[in-house]
Amino acid sequence: MPRPRRTQISVEDTPFYHCCSRVVRRAFLCGDDRYSGNNYDHRRGWVESLLFELEAVFAIDVAAFAVMSNHLHVVLRIDLDTANRWSDAEVLEQWHKLFKGDELTRKFAQGGLVESHEVIHLKHSIATYRSRLCDISWFMRCLNEPIARQANQEDNCSGRFWEGRFKSQALLDEAAVLTCMAYVDLNPIRAKMAATPEQSNHTSIQLRIQAALKGEQPPNLLPFIGNERDNQPNGIVFSLQDYLELIDDTGRIIRDDKRGAIGENSAKLLTRLNIEQESWLKITTEFGKLFHGPVGTLQELSSYCEHLEKRRRHFSACCQHLNAG
Incomplete structure (x- = not known):
């Protein structure tokens, strides 16, 4: 039985959450639908455009996203400080x-x-x-409902377009956040929708690469801010260059037609995360299968369950994957 969303969100433990919405009735969010013969690539633009409209309204940052053929991934950060300052x-x-x-x-x-x-x-x-305005459920509702109405109007039908509930996972530590972001950013490569990260249309990694080539970061994505220090702005406490190299190295290994290996900088980043290379490849390719609830170390999971007054540490076996290193 699905658990109420309020029992899955604990901003006291983490502001980061991975959300995933899937379509129903053999509907396609984008790409070629072999059943109808129609192409729905234009709907990916609908999602990306609305995603950034909402990011500018809500006190919620977008850390990563990928619009796939029949589902959508987003990694979100709740920004309570901004909401309280308004x-x-x-x-x-x-x-x-x-x-x-x-x-x-x-x-x-x-x-x-x-x-x-x-x-x-x-x-x-x-x-x-x-x-x-700092509620993930309202954010996803404002994203999914308009897309569903547009798609139904285009398909000249009624009824559900998305599954009844979006999936939500708490990302309890920096290793969980970065691992989930990599999983989302590499989705098109695993699905063979793109050969390289820079060719992955309607994804956060493509936007980050395009901006990095200009020495910039995308204004509508949560930025990488380097190592943690005092009085720093909100962001992801890693080097952008290290993350891009890690994604590129991992993407080359995932592809069957490319010879790839984890480079020196990428290896240092994995060492900081306390994740072995073999474990990293397994987690970033099978994240959706390995983790079915909150993601983090057992210590972080225990704290999360305590704050939400959960008597049992559900999914504790899943979280041991991040302790493989």
Whole structure:
């Protein structure tokens, strides 16, 4: 029986979550559908465009994504600090980019006078919207529902387009985050949709490579910020160059027609993560099979279960894969 989403999210333990949505009824999100003979590649653009629209509205960062033929992967980071820093007016400004709100919130947002008896209702609405703007369930709802409506309209049908619930996994430590990102970024290569990371259309790795060639990082993706230090901005505490090299090395090994090996810089990164090379290849190619719940070390999992008041450490056997090194 599916568990309520609130029992899977613990921002106290981690702001990072891996989400995956799959389509139903032999529907195709993109690519060639052999059953209908139609090509749906244009829908990948729908998803990527909407993903970044939502990233600009929510207090949620996109760390990685890949739009596949019949499913979507995203690695998200909840940014509670930004949500809490927003003023009441800023919360309503963000919310009204997606929803109309009510007459009172619109009046306040436009600078209108709020009567004393309306203040409690207004404060309640703002608190609700602030909470939703850093809620992964609301983020995924705002992503999946419009895509489903567009696809149904295009297919001239009704009913479900996505499976009933998206899959959500807590990524409890830096090794879990980087491993999951690599798994997502390498999805098109494993599926033989692309030969190299830079040719993987509608993925975060392609955007990172294109920006890196200009000495930049994509403005709508959570940046790599190097080694952890004081007063640094939000980001992924690894070197971007090391990560790109690791993805390139791993991608070459995965491909049957390429000779590849883990290079020196990539090996150092794996050493920092305490993951052996053989384990790394197994995890990044079989992440979806190996991990069916929260991902991290047993110590991190125990803390996560304690904060969510879980009596049993479900998926503890899965998490031992990250301790293989």
